[in-house]
Amino acid sequence: MPLKPIRSDVGPTRRAFLRGSAAAAAAIAALPGSRLILGAGDAWAVELNAFTAEQGETLLRLLRDLFPHDHVADAFYANALAPLDDAASADAATTDLLVGGIADLDARAARIGGVRFADNPSEAARVAIIAAIEGSAFFTRVYGTCQIPFYNQADLWPRFGFEGPSSPFGGYLSRGFDDLDWL
Numbered sequence: 001m002p003l004k005p006i007r008s009d010v011g012p013t014r015r016a017f018l019r020g021s022a023a024a025a026a027a028i029a030a031l032p033g034s035r036l037i038l039g040a041g042d043a044w045a046v047e048l049n050a051f052t053a054e055q056g057e058t059l060l061r062l063l064r065d066l067f068p069h070d071h072v073a074d075a076f077y078a079n080a081l082a083p084l085d086d087a088a089s090a091d092a093a094t095t096d097l098l099v100g101g102i103a104d105l106d107a108r109a110a111r112i113g114g115v116r117f118a119d120n121p122s123e124a125a126r127v128a129i130i131a132a133i134e135g136s137a138f139f140t141r142v143y144g145t146c147q148i149p150f151y152n153q154a155d156l157w158p159r160f161g162f163e164g165p166s167s168p169f170g171g172y173l174s175r176g177f178d179d180l181d182w183l
Helices: 014-029 053-066 074-080 082-090 092-113 123-132 137-151
Strands: 036-038 045-047
Touching: 053 074, 053 092, 053 123, 053 137, 074 082, 074 137, 082 092, 082 137, 092 123, 092 137
Parallel strands: none
Antiparallel strands: 036 045
């Protein structure tokens, strides 16, 4: 059966709709004061309450450098930002600490490469900046707040080979305790 030509008088196609929606979302995210981070390659978005989109992108880049896994999508890192955003929304001192730390990261990156931290293409430069702030209250707060939420995402576990908790199945004694085939 031959294919029929697509009628152009039907209205917008699905492709045109998606293209227009993506352009509209990008335009909204680019507005000054926007609090929306959009995933470039994946279909995800995170709305921030305490941070601007630029500050959120800086925190996202920082998390990617703190917990470096090339095979993990940005959406998982964005999900780990939620507790940090919630803490900053609830407390003005936390907001000041985090916004000040983000500004410091961007200032250090601008001195090195002339761009903000999130846009710096040099991993070595970003790691040097992180090493310089490692003992700061900002670093401690971001690392301590985001580590557990990042690694505690059940959708992420299979990417690391973790099968999940075994307690519903009788514990590790009955499930995997003696599976040491490498000995």
